[in-house]
Amino acid sequence: MRIFNHWRQFFPLSIIYHYSTFIYFFLNKSNFSQQISTLILQKKCREMQSQREISTFPLPASYQSKLHLAGYVVAGDLKDVKPSELSKDLEVSHEESLEILNCVNGLSSDGNSTNAMKSGRTMTALELLQEEQNLQSIVTFSEKLDSMLGGGVPLCKITEFCGAPGIGKTQMCMQLAVDVQIPECFGGVEGEAVYIDTEGSFLAERLADIAEVTVKHCQRLDTTGEVSSVFTTERVLSGVHYFRCRDYVELLATIHLLTDFIKDNPKVKLVIIDSIAFHFRHDFEDLGLRTRLLTTVAQNLIQIANQYKLAIVLTNQMTTRVSNQTDMSSNLIPALGESWAHVSTIRIILYWEDKQRMALLYKSPDHKEDTVPFQITMGGIRDMVSSNVEKMSEETGENVAGPSAKRQKVT
Structure with a gap:
């Protein structure tokens, strides 16, 4: 203020105001140069965008x-x-x-720009690599399946489980809904899950069984006893937010409102849709409309996964495709067509082979194609054990033995 009053004695106030902007940018020339560079970059981006x-x-x-x-x-x-x-x-x-x-x-x-280049902020390949390496994964409690996926179901990606009825898709989803809540001290994500049920196959009792076994497993690892009082079965069940969608309109509305729900519940690290294909296979005669709606769903899910750093898990049904018209030979493929196959980052096919459940890593950008066996026990998804091992786990009460355990179906 003293300097300002001093200069008022020699220069009119209008001249001081006239050159104030020039003086400000001169004193902050580094910021000014950066702003000019950003404006030039934005202009070039707009020109490139117009010629796309x-x-x-x-x-x-x-x-x-x-x-x-x-x-x-x-x-x-x-x-x-x-x-x-x-x-x-x-x-x-x-x-x-x-x-x-x-x-x-x-x-x-809502009219807001979604073009990342307009913000003037880009990321290098090194930054992307470091970000991906720091991302956590959600374990499945099947060591072989987790190893095939590189540590479990990754965050910020869409993972799709495809398979015939009764193969274990819903069991896998409920297992992940529990495992996403494992505390960080045990290597978990310590988040919550959103479960969108379109088929009505979700069973709270079955989820409670998986949660109880998972909680007991973590309590055995807790030597201090501090986590045992917090990580309980009731706490796990409270961390699964359940939505029942009875038609595709309710499904679209739920996905559209997911952003607001996640903002209100920032601990959500997993969104499950079981299954994505159910309503779109039965309620549609206009395939063009179905394609447009599925495209909108895919864009919303990809944006949610990247923006909130969470995992998207979808289940998909199988359909029959005739490969040869002469001898009418056919094979099972995932539903919703070839265009939907590009949506998921990771696609896993679950199938039967000699009365044994198998998981095939059909699509993955950073892991080779592989196949591993798994089984469904009272405690959830587990690795297969050798057929000559017959024992009952005293800690979990899981039957891990014999052919009867391999084909065990939980209702």
């Missing part, structure tokens, strides 16, 4: 063809187009045209 071909955007094939026929080739062609105009050109609804414009312009449904 429409065919490279994650739009359904029906939209792609209509845009091409209407003369929209690059993103810049849609820059100043209004939703009403696009709706008329493509002969689609106003909501569909708005969805197309939001996708091309990199906007979310």
Whole structure:
């Protein structure tokens, strides 16, 4: 203030105000240079974005063809187009045209930018590697299965379990819903789970059985006794947030509201949808609409997994594909088609082989294809034991012996 009053004696107040902005940037020239660099980068990104071909955007094939026929080739062609105009050109609804414009312009449904480059913040490959190495995994209590996955079900990724009825998909989901709550001192994530049930196969009693055995296992490892008083069966059951979706509308609404729910429950580290295919296989005659809705679901799940650093676990049904029309030979493949196969980061096929449950790592970006056996016991998912071993675990009460344990089905 003294300096300001001193300069007022020699210069008019208007001149001081006129050059104040220049003086500020001169004294903060490093920040000013950084701002200029950011603005230049943003301008180049906008120019590159405007020249991006429409065919490279994650739009359904029906939209792609209509845009091409209407003369929209690059993103810049849609820059100043209004939703009403696009709706008329493509002969689609106003909501569909708005969805197309939001996708091309990199906007979310609330109008906020989703383009990471617009923030001027990029990550190097080294930073990404370090971030992935620091991510935790959710164990399955099957040592061979965890080893095949590189430590368990990873966070920030979508893992899909596919298989025929009765193979153990729901059992796997309930096991993960319990294991995600294992305390960090035991190598766990110490989070909570959201369980979205579309088939009605979720059983609270079965979840309580798995939780009780898991809690007893951790209590045996607790030498201090401090965790035993906190990590209880009741605490585990309270950490599973259950949603029952009876049709695809309820499923879409639940997924849409997941973001707000996770904000209110920041301990959630696992979202389970059992199963993703149930409503989309039975309630649809318009396959184009089904594809568009599944694309929206996939984008929402990927965004949730990356933004909140949590794991997404899906179960999928199997369908029959005829491979040869002459001899009518067929084989079982995961449902929802080839386009859905690109959604999951990791895909595991569960199947029977000689009365034995097997898990095939069918798709993984960083692990080779492999197959391991597993079994379902009263305590949940476990490794197979040799057929000549017959014993009862006194600590857990699990029957881990004999062929009867291998084919044990829990209802």
